Amino acid sequence: MGKKRVKLGFRQLEVEMVGSEAVGQLFALRRLGWGTKRIGDELGISRNTVRAWLRKGPERKYEGPLRKGVLEPHLGWMRERWQAGVRNGDVFRQELLAKGIQVSLRTVERALAPLHREWKVTEKATMRFETPPGKQLQLDFGEKWLEIGGVQQKRYVFVATLGYSRRTYAQAFGSIRQRDWIVGLEGAFRHFEGVPEEVLVDNAKSLVLRQSGGKAVFHPEFAAFCDHWGTRPRACQPYRARTKGKVENGVGYVKKNALGGLVFEDDAHLDRHLLGWMREIADPRIHGTTHERPIDRFLLAEAKALRPVGAHPGYLRTRHLTRRVATDARVDVDTNRYSVPAQFVGEPVDVTVEADLLQIQWQDRIIAEHSVHPGRHQVVEDPGHVASFVGGQAKLGKPCNEIQRDLSIYEQAAGGESW
Numbered sequence: 504m505g506k507k508r509v510k511l512g513f514r515q516l517e518v519e520m521v522g523s524e525a526v527g528q529l530f531a532l533r534r535l536g537w538g539t540k541r542i543g544d545e546l547g548i549s550r551n552t553v554r555a556w557l558r559k560g561p562e563r564k565y566e567g568p569l570r571k572g573v574l575e576p577h578l579g580w581m582r583e584r585w586q587a588g589v590r591n592g593d594v595f596r597q598e599l600l601a602k603g604i605q606v607s608l609r610t611v612e613r614a615l616a617p618l619h620r621e622w623k624v625t626e627k628a629t630m631r632f633e634t635p636p637g638k639q640l641q642l643d644f645g646e647k648w649l650e651i652g653g654v655q656q657k658r659y660v661f662v663a664t665l666g667y668s669r670r671t672y673a674q675a676f677g678s679i680r681q682r683d684w685i686v687g688l689e690g691a692f693r694h695f696e697g698v699p700e701e702v703l704v705d706n707a708k709s710l711v712l713r714q715s716g717g718k719a720v721f722h723p724e725f726a727a728f729c730d731h732w733g734t735r736p737r738a739c740q741p742y743r744a745r746t747k748g749k750v751e752n753g754v755g756y757v758k759k760n761a762l763g764g765l766v767f768e769d770d771a772h773l774d775r776h777l778l779g780w781m782r783e784i785a786d787p788r789i790h791g792t793t794h795e796r797p798i799d800r801f802l803l804a805e806a807k808a809l810r811p812v813g814a815h816p817g818y819l820r821t822r823h824l825t826r827r828v829a830t831d832a833r834v835d836v837d838t839n840r841y842s843v844p845a846q847f848v849g850e851p852v853d854v855t856v857e858a859d860l861l862q863i864q865w866q867d868r869i870i871a872e873h874s875v876h877p878g879r880h881q882v883v884e885d886p887g888h889v890a891s892f893v894g895g896q897a898k899l900g901k902p903c904n905e906i907q908r909d910l911s912i913y914e915q916a917a918g919g920e921s922w
Contacts, residue, residue: 529542529546530556533546573606574606583716583897585622611799633667637700637807638699639667639702640666641664642691643701644660644679644684645706647658647659647660649766650766652770657680658676660754660757661759662754663687663688664753669753670696670798673781674690675770681722682819689819696812703738704728704736709725709859711725714738721736721739761777782803817860818858822857824836824853825854826863827851832844834852836856839880841883842873844888852870854877858875861876871888873885
C-alpha cells in the first residue's frame with residue numbers, strides 16, 4: 504500500500520503501509536498464541552503497529568487516495584509463479600520484461616516481500632490444522648524392503664489416516680499405479696465402514712494431471728472414483744508437503760513399527776500381519792498429539808460423522824472382452840491399439856480391463872499387460888513385443904529369441920557361405 508497524501512505520524516503511517524498479506528499473517532500468528540513482539544519481529548513491523556491492528560481488527564481501513572504500484576495489476580500472476588516454485592527476484596524481473604514490463608530488481612523484490620514473509624512464516628511456524636470428525640482422509644505411499652519368502656523384495660505401503668481420530672489404514676502393494684491408489688482407498692473406506700467428505704492427496708501423476716492457476720486438475724479416472732464414492736478430492740499445493748503431515752507421520756510409523764525387522768512367508772502373510780497390527784497396535788495406542796487412543800476418538804465422534812458404506816458397490820468394474828490379434832501384433836480396445844508378442848498373430852485372446860490396467864490372455868495365460876491409455880487412436884507398445892515382431896514368427900506360445908536362431912538363416916539371407 505502507498506502513503507496517504509496527508510501528514511501522518513510515523514506509527515499511523517506504518518500501520519497504513521502494512522499490506523493485506525502481512526495483515527493475514529499477523530492475525531494467523533495471533534491465533535497461534537504468538538505475542539505482539541514476536542509477531543512484530545517476524546513480520547518486520549513495530550510492536551505498537553501489531554497492537555493497533557489487533558485492537559481495530561483485520562477490516563481496519565484508512566480514507567484517502569493511495570498510490571498504486573506499477574506491479575499491482577500483476578500481483579496475481581506473481582503469486583501463481585511463486586506457488587509454482589519461482590523464488591528468485593531477477594527471474595521475475597526477466598519474465599516481466601518479456602511481458603513488456605520494465606522495472607528494477609528492487610521494485611520486484613518489494614512486490615515479492617509479502618509472499619516471502621508468508622512463505623517464511625509457513626516454513627518456520629508449525630500451524631497444526633485440525634479437521635472436524637468425518638471431514639478429511641489423508642493418503643500417501645511409502646516404500647520398504649522386506650524379506651518375503653526368503654528373498655529381499657521392495658513393497659509399497661499405502662497409508663490412509665483420518666484427520667480427526669488419527670485412525671490409520673495400511674495395505675502393501677507391489678507397485679504404485681493408479682489402480683493401487685484406488686484399491687487402497689476403497690479398502691480404507693471399507694475398513695473404516697465410512698466415507699469422509701474429502702480425501703487429500705499429493706501430486707502423484709496417476710491422480711493429478713497438473714496444477715493450473717493454483718488448482719489441481721485431477722486424472723479423470725481418479726475424479727470418477729471420488730464421484731462414485733461421493734467424496735471430494737483435494738491436492739496439496741506444490742512445495743507444501745506439510746499440508747498432509749498427519750499421513751506422512753503415519754507412513755513413517757507404519758514402516759518403523761508395523762514393518763520393522765520382520766520377515767514374511769508370502770504376501771498373504773504380510774496382509775494378515777498388517778490387519779492384525781492395525782487392530783492390536785495402531786488403534787489402541789495413545790497418539791502423541793491427541794493424547795488419546797485413535798479407536799476411542801473414532802468410536803466417540805468420527806464413526807457417526809462418516810457417510811456409511813453400506814451396500815455401496817465397489818468402483819473397480821471389470822470388463823471382459825474378446826479380440827483377435829491383428830497382423831501387426833496388436834489388439835484394438837476402445838480405439839487404442841495394444842501390443843502382444845508376435846507369435847500370437849491371428850489368435851483369439853481375452854482382454855480384461857480394470858481401472859487403468861489392461862491384461863491380454865491366451866488360453867488362461869497372461870501374454871501382455873498395459874496401462875490403459877487415456878486418449879484415443881493411440882498405440883501402446885511393449886519394446887519386447889516389438890523386438891519379437893521384427894525378429895520374425897515364432898512357435899505359438901514360445902518367445903522368439905534372436906540369439907537362438909540357426910546361423911544358416913543368416914547365410915541364406917546373405918546369399919553366401921558363413922565365415
